[in-house]
Every structure is written in structure tokens, then in C-alpha cells.
Amino acid sequence: MIDIKHLQDWQGRGETRDDLIAAFPANALAATLDRDDKEYRIGDALPPLWHWLHFLPIHKLGESGYDGHAALGGFLPPVPLPRRMWAGSRLEFLAPVTIGRSAHKRSTVKSVTHKSGRSGDLVFVTVTHDVYEDQKHCIREEQDIVYRALPDPNVPTPTSPHAPTSCDFSRKIVPEPVLLFRYSALTFNGHRIHYDHPFCVGTEGYGGLVVHGPLLATLMLDLLRREYPAAKVTHFNFRALAPVFDTQQFSVHGTCANNGEIELWVAREDGALAMQGTAQIKDKT
Secondary structure, eight states, X not given: OOOHHHHGGGTTOEEEEEEEOOHHHHHHHHHHTTOOOOOOOTTOBOOTTGGGGSSOOOOOGGGBOTTSSBOSOTTSOOOOOSEEEEEEEEEEEOSOOBTTSEEEEEEEEEEEEEEEETTEEEEEEEEEEEEEETTEEEEEEEEEEEEEOOOOTTSOOOOOOBOOSOOXXXXXXXXXXXXXXXXXXXXXXXXXXXXXXXXXXXXXXXXXXXXXXXXXXXXXXXXHHHHOXXXXXXXXXXXXXXXXXXXXXXXXXXXXXXXXXXEEEEEETTSBEEEEXXXXXXXXX
């Protein structure tokens, strides 16, 4: 039984984290994505979404839950459901986040809602994140987190929608375990579904190691940057629709919409649409 009124007491709670924006995480992520960027140095701006390598929550090893996540606590509500996933985000990039500068992120629980579906109880928690350098507002983000029960093995897995079959540009990705391990390390993400194959398949029932949702989103904007290196991303939103596993390659796609936006998506090898998003850019050429 979900006591949603109790969980909604966490609405309005928050935390602030300070960080020095160092060059190493940017250079390490560039290498992980097989980019040929020049070395990132003090004074350079972080590419969009790379702020996710900063302001990371740290917990003691003994405070980890069975799945490697931090045990319930902190400013997020104690949702009594075992699976926790990053379902999507909406971001506005207002000003650059600069390497070598101190910055802080203010996070606040905006809403907590409960739904029931074929897979059981679902609790959605929306958190706002605002990143500042001094008094300069750099990034405004809304993150959706979904909590759910373990799937019933007797209930068929919902069918994923099919990805579009035409695009303007694309790139194939092989999700080898080293890629997943590096991204887990760079984001201090201990969730075992990304690196512990026996746990992921035997305990959680997935079809293989799970590719991180934020890594898929990062790869979508990475594709955009490869196609339009001079473009500045002003807005980006994405939604996760189906898991991607390390057992098969996937592809990232983009197409230019009539309104000037860039539609982006991730397609699994079986044709399923795994993630979709939209970016607004300026200075494309």
C-alpha cells in the first residue's frame, strides 16, 4: 500500500551541493565517447549534459542498498518500491558552466504522484535542479524519477513502440561493458544493473547489463554535436521508453524538424524505440 500523502510531505524539500568544475571528468568522458576533442582546460565551457559528472552524491559503502544504490534517505521521499529509474528530463541551458570555476546546484522535490498500471504501483518524483556559478543561473532542469515494483514474471513485458525508420543522421553504438563501467565510475553510480551481470540478469530479471539512461541522453546530444559542431543547445528534453542492454548494438538518430528543432532518438537493434528527445539549437552553421 502506497501512502502517497505521506510521501508528498517531501514536496518542497531540497539540498544544495557545491563543486569545483574540474577538467578531468570532461576529458575522461570525451575519451569514453571516442571523441577527438582538444584537451579541456580551465576556462573551457562544459558541453551540454556534462554537468551530470559533477555535484555527485557520495555515500559510504556500508550505506548501499542491495542493488548498489544509496539506501533510502536524504531529501528524496522514502518510496517503498525497489526499482528506481531516471525516466526523463527537461533542461534549459542559460549560460556556460566553466571548467575551473566553483558552482553549486540547488535541488528541490517539485511533486510526488502515484499511478497504478498493469505492472503495479508506480510513483513519480519530479525534482528541479538549478546550477549556478556565483549568482549566474547556468542550467535549469526538471528530472523525472520513477519507482516501481519488480516485474511479475507471469505478466508479459509491454511491447515497446517502434523507432522511426528514416533520419537525417545517425551513429551506431556497441554498448560494451567497458563503456558502461566507465560511465558508472564517472558518475559515481553504484547501481549494479550497469556492471554486475549475474545480479542484473539473475536477480533483477533484465536481458543483460542495462545502459544508463543519462548515457543514452548524452549520446543523443553527442550525435548532434558531431553533426553540428558550432551549434549551441538552448533546450533539451528526453524520455526513456524501453531499456537498452549490452547484448546488442543500438543506434542514435537525428532529424531536423520543420520548426527548427532537432528530433533525436535511440533505437535498439530489434527496432524498438528506447529513448526520444528534442533539442533546440542556435548557430547551427
